[in-house]
Amino acid sequence: MPAPGTPLEHLGFLTIGTFDPADPRGGHEATLRMVELGERLGLDSAWLRHRHLQYGISSPVAVLAALTQRTSRIALGTAVTPLAWENPLRLAEDLATVDVLSGGRLHPGVSVGPPMHWDDVKGALYPDTADAEDFTHTRVERLLRFVAGEPAATFSGREGVVEEWSDRVQPHSPGLRGRMWYGGGSTRSAQWAGRAGTNLLTSSVVRAEDDRTDFAAIQAGQIRAYRAAGGTGRVSQGLVVIPTDGATPAQRERYAAYVAARTPRTGSPQGPARLLFAADLLGTSEQITEALYAHEGFREVSEVVFALPFSFAEADYEQILTDVATRLGPLLGWSPAA
Known part of the structure; x- marks a missing residue:
């Protein structure tokens, strides 16, 4: 997305x-x-995020199975x-199976790394x-091999009267390996994804690996590092975007309070991991479009997965998605699917 005029x-x-x-259930x-x-x-x-031991979807794969129907x-x-x-x-x-x-x-x-609150849950x-558990990229490599159809066992063939055994994961979905994504927030992880031949998901969180605190510049650098490492797959950016075109006055007030409460964490790296959070983009679709075209990370991609805010009401999400699809998207040169 180098400049306005290039369609999303x-x-x-x-x-x-x-x-x-x-x-x-509700x-x-x-x-x-x-x-x-x-x-x-x-x-x-549409993308689902894992929320283990929280009040969010703990099993996205199960929910996605329902969505296939x-x-x-x-x-x-x-x-x-x-x-x-x-595993x-x-x-x-x-x-x-879901594919x-x-x-x-x-x-x-x-993604990889130890579970959050590892000492509490291990x-x-x-x-x-x-x-003994290995939480490095080796774990991803195992998954990618199995998805690609490489052997998972040393035995295949008939056993007994009716049982047939395969030495690879069944069912096998031939196109799935090319649709695997790695969520990276550091230069090292972006480079690994490039070498591993996965697509790259970037989000509203990056690791500040030096003295820089410009989120957009850091994210853009990580995307360039992915490509320099040989990454030829798709790259998607994910920021929190809240258009207000169709919002009621009460919704605008609540949205503004939400963003205000989250904004202080965007000014400097947070915690020992030095995580840097992107600012939420709140405003009319025209204002958000202007902010996106000024965003160095956005200018490196041709697709986005906008993250919905946490803990909003269903009516709020309906308004936000409708504005994204009918107002913001077209301003970015995007056209809805038939």
């Missing part, structure tokens, strides 16, 4: 699918309706699945192997 090719959205613990159904709305609006993709066109993704919680072989089976059910619409995004997650 793909436009999607991301949600964590929050729910009331007293009524978890929240999950609201997420299903949201993705159905996204498809009707012509958006290209309630949508027919929109791409379905995870952004991202933290592989520290997963790569079992996850490969789940991903291939087959979707007709080849699945876009799995993954006894439940890996009671016998916590100290």
Whole structure:
């Protein structure tokens, strides 16, 4: 997206699918309706984020399986699945199954690193192997091999009267490997994704690896590092974007309070990991368009997955998605899918 006039090719959205613990079905159904709305609006993709041991979707793959039966066109993704919680072989089976059910619409995004609050959860997650678990890129490489159809066992063939065994993950979905994404927020992870031949997901969080605090410049540099390392796949940017064109006065007031509460963390790196958060983009579609074209990271991509804010009401999400599809997207040169 080097300059205004270059059309945005793909436009999607991301949600964590929050729910009331007293009524978890209601929240999950609201997420299903949201993705159905996204498809009707012509958006290209819908992505779910993992929220383990929180009041958000803990099993996006299961929810995406349901969505394969309630949508027919929109791409379905995870952004991202933290592989520290997963067995790569079992996850490969789940991903291939959902991809087959979707007709080849699945876009799995993954990441590595120890689980959040590792010391609190390791006894439940890996009671016998916590100290031996490998949370490096090796875990992704295993998943990619299984998804690609490389051997997962040393035996195949008939056993007994009717049982047939395969030495690779079944079902096998041939196109899935090319739709694997890696969620990177550092130069090293972007370079790894480039060498590994995955697509690259960037988000509203990057690692400040030096004295710089310009989020857009850091993100742009990481995208360039991905390409310099041999990355030829798709690159998607994900910022929190809140258009207010169709919002009521009450909604605008709540949105402004939400952004104001989150803005202080955007000024400097946060915590030992020196995480730098992007500012939320709030305003009319014209104002957001101007901010995006001025954003160095945005100028490096041709597709985006705008993240929906946390803890908003279903009506708020309907308004935001409608404005994104009918006002903001067209200003960025994007056209809805038929």
